[in-house]
Amino acid sequence: MGTAKNVAMDPAETLAHSGDSYAIETFDLTRRFGDMTAVDHVNLHVRYGAIFGLLGPNGAGKSTIIKMLTTLLDPTSGTAAVAGFDIVKSPGDVRRRIGYVPQLLSADGALTGYENLNLFGQLYGIASADRKRRITEALHFMGLTESANKLAKYFSGGMIRRLELAQAMLHRPAVLVLDEPTIGLDPVARQTVWERLLELRSDYQMTVLITTHAMEEADALCDALAILHLGKVAAVGKPAQLKDGLGPGATLNDVFAHYSGGTIQEEGNYRDVRQARRTANRLG
Amino acid sequence: MTSAKPDAQLIASAESSAFLDFFRDSAAIAKVELLKVMRDPTEVLARAVQPILWLVVFGEVFSRVRGIPTGSVSYLAFLTPGILAQSVLFAAIFYGVAVVWERDLGIVHKLLVSPAPRSALVFGKAVSAGFRGVIQAVVIYLTVLALHVNVRWNPFSIAGVVLAVMLGSAIFSTFSLIIACLVKSRERFMGIGQLMTMPLFFASNAIYPLALMPRWLRVVAVINPLTYLVDALRGMMIAHAQTLHGPLINLGFLCIVFVGLLAVATRLYPSLAR
Numbered sequence: 131m132g133t134a135k136n137v138a139m140d141p142a143e144t145l146a147h148s149g150d151s152y153a154i155e156t157f158d159l160t161r162r163f164g165d166m167t168a169v170d171h172v173n174l175h176v177r178y179g180a181i182f183g184l185l186g187p188n189g190a191g192k193s194t195i196i197k198m199l200t201t202l203l204d205p206t207s208g209t210a211a212v213a214g215f216d217i218v219k220s221p222g223d224v225r226r227r228i229g230y231v232p233q234l235l236s237a238d239g240a241l242t243g244y245e246n247l248n249l250f251g252q253l254y255g256i257a258s259a260d261r262k263r264r265i266t267e268a269l270h271f272m273g274l275t276e277s278a279n280k281l282a283k284y285f286s287g288g289m290i291r292r293l294e295l296a297q298a299m300l301h302r303p304a305v306l307v308l309d310e311p312t313i314g315l316d317p318v319a320r321q322t323v324w325e326r327l328l329e330l331r332s333d334y335q336m337t338v339l340i341t342t343h344a345m346e347e348a349d350a351l352c353d354a355l356a357i358l359h360l361g362k363v364a365a366v367g368k369p370a371q372l373k374d375g376l377g378p379g380a381t382l383n384d385v386f387a388h389y390s391g392g393t394i395q396e397e398g399n400y401r402d403v404r405q406a407r408r409t410a411n412r413l414g
Numbered sequence: 415m416t417s418a419k420p421d422a423q424l425i426a427s428a429e430s431s432a433f434l435d436f437f438r439d440s441a442a443i444a445k446v447e448l449l450k451v452m453r454d455p456t457e458v459l460a461r462a463v464q465p466i467l468w469l470v471v472f473g474e475v476f477s478r479v480r481g482i483p484t485g486s487v488s489y490l491a492f493l494t495p496g497i498l499a500q501s502v503l504f505a506a507i508f509y510g511v512a513v514v515w516e517r518d519l520g521i522v523h524k525l526l527v528s529p530a531p532r533s534a535l536v537f538g539k540a541v542s543a544g545f546r547g548v549i550q551a552v553v554i555y556l557t558v559l560a561l562h563v564n565v566r567w568n569p570f571s572i573a574g575v576v577l578a579v580m581l582g583s584a585i586f587s588t589f590s591l592i593i594a595c596l597v598k599s600r601e602r603f604m605g606i607g608q609l610m611t612m613p614l615f616f617a618s619n620a621i622y623p624l625a626l627m628p629r630w631l632r633v634v635a636v637i638n639p640l641t642y643l644v645d646a647l648r649g650m651m652i653a654h655a656q657t658l659h660g661p662l663i664n665l666g667f668l669c670i671v672f673v674g675l676l677a678v679a680t681r682l683y684p685s686l687a688r
Contacts, residue, residue, distance in 0.1 A: 200527045202687040222529060230527040236520030240450040252442035253530040255435065297524075 153178045153305050153337035154199065158208035161194050168194040170361035171208065176354070178304075181331055181338040183348045186358030187390050192341035193233070195358075196309050199339070200230050213304040226254070229298030229336075233309040235290045239283030243274055243293050246282055247300060254301035261300075268296035272326060288319025295326060299334070306330070308340040312347060324350055345382040357389040364389035432531065439530040443538025448545055458505070458546055462553040465501035469494065469557050472621075482622055485656040490563050492655065494554065495647035496620030499640055501550040502579055503614060506543050506586035508607050510594030513539070513686070517598065523687045533680040536591065540584035540676065547583030548576055565651050574650040574661060581668045582643040588675040595682035620644050624658070642667045 154176035161169040169191040176182040184192045197203035199212055201221040210217045213227035237246050244265060251261040269275045272292035282290060291311065298306055311327070312320040328351070330336050342348055348355055349369055356366040365372055365385070372385045451458055469490070476482070477489045484492035516522050525535050555572075558565050566572075590607070597603050615621075617631055618640040624632050635641050646664035649657040659667075 197688070200523075202523060202526055202684070225527060225529040228527065230524060232520035232523045234518075234520035236524055238446070238450075238516075238519075238521055240453060241446060245446060245449065249442055249446050250524070250528060253439055253525070253528040255438070255529070 151178075152176055152211070153180070154182070154210065154212050154339060156195075156199075156208070156210040159195065159198060159205055159210050160207045161191075161198060161203065162206045167361050169198070169205075172358075172361070172363055174356055174363065174366070176337060176339060178337050179331065179335045180353045181327070181340065181351050183352035183355040184339070184341040184358060185343065185348055185355050185386060186341075187343060189360075190358040190390065191361040192358055193309060194361075196307060196339075196341060200228060200307055201225055226301075227304045229301070229303035229306045231291075231294045231298050231306075231308045231311060233313060233341075235287060235294070235314075237282040237285065237290045237293050237297075239281060242279050242281055243269065243285070244278045246293060247297055250297045251300050256301060264300050265296075268300055271329075272296045273322075286319070287315050288322060291315060291319070291323050292326060295323070295330070299330060299336070302334060303336065305337045305339065308338065310341055310343075312342075312344065320347075327351060345386060349382050357386060359390045436531050436534045436537070439534035440538040440541060443530075443535060444541040444545070447539060447542030451542070451546055455549075458549050461501065461505045462550060464504065465497045465550065465554055466557050468497045468500070469554075469561060473497070473561075476621075483625060484623065486654050487652055488564070490561065491565070491652050492623075492648070493621060494558055494563055494565065495651045495655075496618075496644050498551060498554045498575075498579065498647055498651075499582060499618075499644040500615055500620050501554065502547045502582045502643065503586050503640055504611060505546060505550055506583045507590050507611050507614075508604075509539070509543055509587040510590035510592075510603055510607070511600060513591055513594040514598065514600050514603055517594075517686045518600075522683075526684055526687045532683050533676065536588065536676060536679045536683055539591065540588050540672075541580075543583045543587030544580030547579045551575060551579045564653065566653055571650050575647060578643060578646045578650065578665060578668070581665065581672060582639075585639055585643075585668060585672050585675060588672065588679050591679050592675065592682055595679070595685055598686065614638060614640050617641075618644055619648075619658070623656075639668060639671045642671075 152175050154174065156172050156174045159169055159172045159174075160167065172191070172195060174182075184195060186192050194203065198205050198217060199210055201217055201224050204218060209219075212224045215223040215227065217224050237243075238249075241249070247265045247268060248261065251265060256264065266275075269278050272295060274289060274292060274296065277285065277289060282293060285293065295311075298308075308327075312323050315323065324347070327338060327340075331338055338351075340347075340351065352369060354366070354368055355372060357364045357372070365375075367375070369382060373380045373382060376384055376388055473490045473493045476493070479489070482489055482492075513522070516525075526532070555565070593606055593610070594603055597606060613634075617634040618638050619635060620640065624635055624641075627635060642659070642664045645658045646661055646668070648655045649661050649664070657664075
């Protein structure tokens with residue numbers, strides 16, 4: 131996957147990190163479930179400070195990669211380094227340095243916004259005075275100050291997502307891992323989450339790894355993408371590079387369809403659809 | 415604002431003492447669990463109704479059956495610790511449903527990605543179940559007060575009962591957590607939970623002494639932790655009650671069972687996120 135190294139990620143260039151040059155690096159990462167190979171010799175390189183997207187249809191292996199990188203699942207073979215630590219040999223060190231937002235809206239509805247944050251602040255060993263300050267700061271940053279003492283079950287989907295982001299950043303992780311961060315959110319809530327993520331990256335120089343199957347999301351957020359298909363990396367690069375590689379006027383949708391198998395093509399009208407979309411794009 | 419470099423202070427504290435981490439994280443988990451109970455005590459209170467029925471209806475009727483040998487104490491006094499142990503079992507055995515629910519929500523995943531020791535995540539839940547069990551004990555004491563059952567009221571006896579109830583709740587809730595890790599779905603869990611409770615209850619000395627049991631059932635009862643819980647409670651609650659073992663042996667056995675279950679649950683808990 132030499133192409134990944136050629137992709138320059140602007141904010142990362144200025145950051146001097148000692149020793150390891152990648153926030154996430156995978157080495158022939160592989161996971162089998164019985165006969166099925168969910169993740170097949172995946173090699174990825176994610177620079178510090180980048181927002182990196184894993185793109186692929188359902189079953190492409192995105193969530194399995196995320197589970198391995200967050201130490202929830204052991205690889206069958208191969209390994210990965212996250213924030214400089216091996217996921218198999220030093221899972222504890224990895225856990226201390228990552229923040230994680232699972233795909234489901236996972237705030238505890240029976241607890242208030244503040245209590246949700248406080249629990250994780252405690253589990254990450256943040257001392258009491260510091261914890262209070264960081265929680266207040268995080269609630270403010272996510273626009274949740276007013277709702278701090280409301281039970282999370284009364285939060286909207288967008289609010290829960292922001293609460294989870296606040297939760298995941300309390301311990302200032304080097305790497306933030308988000309599994310489908312805006313799935314099921316309305317466009318306004320989605321936009322807010324994107325803005326907060328971009329701010330998080332520029333304010334804290336966090337490296338962000340997201341999975342998505344929304345093209346707009348990949349386009350709006352990601353410095354670099356890996357398109358997954360049947361557990362393998364089908365393509366990797368900057369969104370612009372990937373689009374240009376397919377010819378003028380190509381959208382990320384085209385790139386996605388091109389690399390993730392010919393399902394649309396098999397129906398015989400792939401070209402027509404692409405043609406129509408290009409026309410639509412030209413017309414604005 | 416600060417840089418993305420992991421907090422030096424945070425990393426230092428995380429590596430300082432695994433032992434302190436364990437208690438800090440267990441306490442954090444137990445605290446939020448208790449907060450949730452206090453906020454919505456419906457479930458816990460609903461579970462307290464059943465033991466009242468057992469004592470008031472079943473106990474009163476069976477007191478008139480003279481065929482159950484309970485030594486020098488009345489059948490109701492004999493039954494009281496058994497019903498307390500039973501209510502502890504019934505309340506704790508469905509604890510795993512909440513864990514399956516947390517798994518479906520992704521909360522388990524987030525807890526497992528945190529640096530908290532997995533043993534602390536499991537132990538914290540057991541501690542909170544222990545406190546929930548104490549609520550059952552309060553209900554039983556209030557009921558026997560109304561029924562004029564002769565129980566010991568001295569503080570040492572009550573402290574011992576509280577300890578045994580907490581230990582018993584911790585055991586059965588951890589057992590329940592293990593089942594949740596194995597079945598991973600609510601429907602299957604409810605089925606198995608129902609299936610487990612009655613045999614555990616009947617194969618114990620909760621409502622009749624071991625002496626009345628056929629030999630095969632007695633074999634089961636002797637390895638059943640509920641028997642030891644009932645026996646411990648009976649010895650500490652009821653004056654002049656006949657017991658199988660002394661309180662130290664009973665509590666010691668329960669401690670060993672708990673540590674064993676804790677070890678198994680700690681190993682299985684991460685499988686919920688796979």
